[in-house]
Amino acid sequence: MRLTVIGTGYLGAVHAACMADIGHDVLGVDIDTARITALSEGRPPFYEPGFDEVLTRALASGRLRFSNDLRDAARHGEVHFICVGTPQQAGSQAADLRYVNAVVDGLTPHLPASCLVVGKSTVPVGTTARLTDRIAGLAPAGVRAEVAWNPEFLREGFAVEDTLRPDRVVVGVSGREADETLRRVYAPMLKDGVPYISTDPSTAELVKAAANSFLATKISFINAMSEVCDAAGADVATLADALGHDTRIGRQFLNAGIGFGGGCLPKDIRAFAARAEELGVGPALRFLDQVDEINRRQRTRTIALARRLTGGDLAGRRVTVLGATFKPNSDDVRDSPALAVAAALHQQGADVRVHDPMGAANARRAHPELRSGSDLLTACRDAEILLHLTEWSQYREVDPVELAGVVGEPVLIDGRNALPHDAWRAAGWTVRTLGRPY
Numbered sequence: 178m179r180l181t182v183i184g185t186g187y188l189g190a191v192h193a194a195c196m197a198d199i200g201h202d203v204l205g206v207d208i209d210t211a212r213i214t215a216l217s218e219g220r221p222p223f224y225e226p227g228f229d230e231v232l233t234r235a236l237a238s239g240r241l242r243f244s245n246d247l248r249d250a251a252r253h254g255e256v257h258f259i260c261v262g263t264p265q266q267a268g269s270q271a272a273d274l275r276y277v278n279a280v281v282d283g284l285t286p287h288l289p290a291s292c293l294v295v296g297k298s299t300v301p302v303g304t305t306a307r308l309t310d311r312i313a314g315l316a317p318a319g320v321r322a323e324v325a326w327n328p329e330f331l332r333e334g335f336a337v338e339d340t341l342r343p344d345r346v347v348v349g350v351s352g353r354e355a356d357e358t359l360r361r362v363y364a365p366m367l368k369d370g371v372p373y374i375s376t377d378p379s380t381a382e383l384v385k386a387a388a389n390s391f392l393a394t395k396i397s398f399i400n401a402m403s404e405v406c407d408a409a410g411a412d413v414a415t416l417a418d419a420l421g422h423d424t425r426i427g428r429q430f431l432n433a434g435i436g437f438g439g440g441c442l443p444k445d446i447r448a449f450a451a452r453a454e455e456l457g458v459g460p461a462l463r464f465l466d467q468v469d470e471i472n473r474r475q476r477t478r479t480i481a482l483a484r485r486l487t488g489g490d491l492a493g494r495r496v497t498v499l500g501a502t503f504k505p506n507s508d509d510v511r512d513s514p515a516l517a518v519a520a521a522l523h524q525q526g527a528d529v530r531v532h533d534p535m536g537a538a539n540a541r542r543a544h545p546e547l548r549s550g551s552d553l554l555t556a557c558r559d560a561e562i563l564l565h566l567t568e569w570s571q572y573r574e575v576d577p578v579e580l581a582g583v584v585g586e587p588v589l590i591d592g593r594n595a596l597p598h599d600a601w602r603a604a605g606w607t608v609r610t611l612g613r614p615y
């Protein structure tokens with residue numbers, strides 16, 4: 178099938194390459210010409226494990242091309258996927274739909290024939306209905322463009338795997354024709370038994386907002402428990418393990434630490450709560466304000482712990498932060514808890530060095546005031562305290578004995594509860610975390 182994928186960020190670029198990989202003829206479109214050039218030459222504009230292989234394979238097959246012109250998209254596609262960002266609006270909690278609107282406005286007048294427009298971005302419930310009217314007002318005479326919503330659930334760091342082998346495909350459609358078209362798009366996956374849920378557009382839009390809200394709530398739940406554990410002298414890691422054995426609860430997303438960040442969970446829960454207010458059901462989602470607040474408090478609690486461990490004043494103290502990205506296996510520093518903590522420590526006068534295996538360049542762009550160390554041992558030299566804030570596997574493999582010989586003081590805050598604490602303590606380190614009695 179002839180597909181276009183408009184917007185080539187994490188979501189769109191991976192979707193475009195994977196759709197070509199499963200046999201479709203795909204045109205990826207973006208207004209960012211540098212990005213289009215990089216992708217056309219097989220150079221991924223971001224770090225995502227496995228993406229370069231799929232991109233190379235898709236380009237070599239001749240089934241994937243890129244353009245920066247929406248008129249090319251209009252001519253090419255039977256199905257147009259919208260994959261542009263829906264960031265938080267400046268000065269508000271709500272989602273900013275200007276990029277989605279711009280795609281629709283730029284594409285629709287050039288459509289030569291009837292087609293299906295499929296949104297994948299995370300949007301406020303009601304967006305499909307609104308865009309249906311917008312498109313109807315812009316389409317050339319005789320051209321009918323139906324709108325469907327097909328939310329994406331991929332995780333950064335697993336984007337290729339999640340796109341090719343998703344837990345489920347959810348589509349929100351108004352008619353049978355759109356449903357059949359989307360079944361054909363995903364046929365290679367569906368024949369492998371991936372569940373396919375076809376529903377109305379509002380439900381599909383809500384599935385995405387609800388899924389991310391649930392995940393955020395689960396993380397903030399365990400982080401709230403970490404506060405109670407700190408007050409009671411109990412151990413949140415054991416608590417999480419014990420809860421997780423209950424198959425109704427499950428152990429995933431119960432890792433207590435400095436909390437969630439990234440380009441999705443934080444802004445999605447805010448946008449969802451804002452949309453509920455608009456719909457007149459604000460109280461139903463007000464708990465998401467608490468989820469957000471608990472999440473932000475973990476950052477504050479980590480900073481306070483660092484201050485206590487350095488004698489109450491961070492001014493001039495040499496601090497090394499391990500990890501800058503919002504999660505491992507990504508170079509994404511958007512709303513990264515690690516980087517937010519590093520910046521706050523710097524603001525309180527600490528001499529902060531940041532190390533990250535993949536995110537150092539993005540961290541420097543976002544926070545030029547922070548120094549970064551290219552190799553781990555140099556970044557840790559003479560540090561009076563280390564904060565482990567993104568759980569890259571290479572940090573788990575560090576030899577705590579060797580590192581103790583490099584730092585000024587062997588003091589560690591494990592903000593992700595992910596390092597082998599016994600081994601670190603045996604090597605002479607003072608280890609502290611949130612929610613554990615040591």
Ligand code: UGA
Binds near residue numbers: 431
């Ligand atoms: C999230 C969802 O998991 C995806 O399903 C969704 O498609 C995506 O948002 C999106 O809307 O595009 P992602 O942002 O890649 O994916 O990251 P997650 O793996 O969900 O992690 C989010 C944050 O939660 C990270 O900062 C991570 O460190 C933190 N986290 C995760 C915890 O603090 N504790 C946990 O137990 C798990």
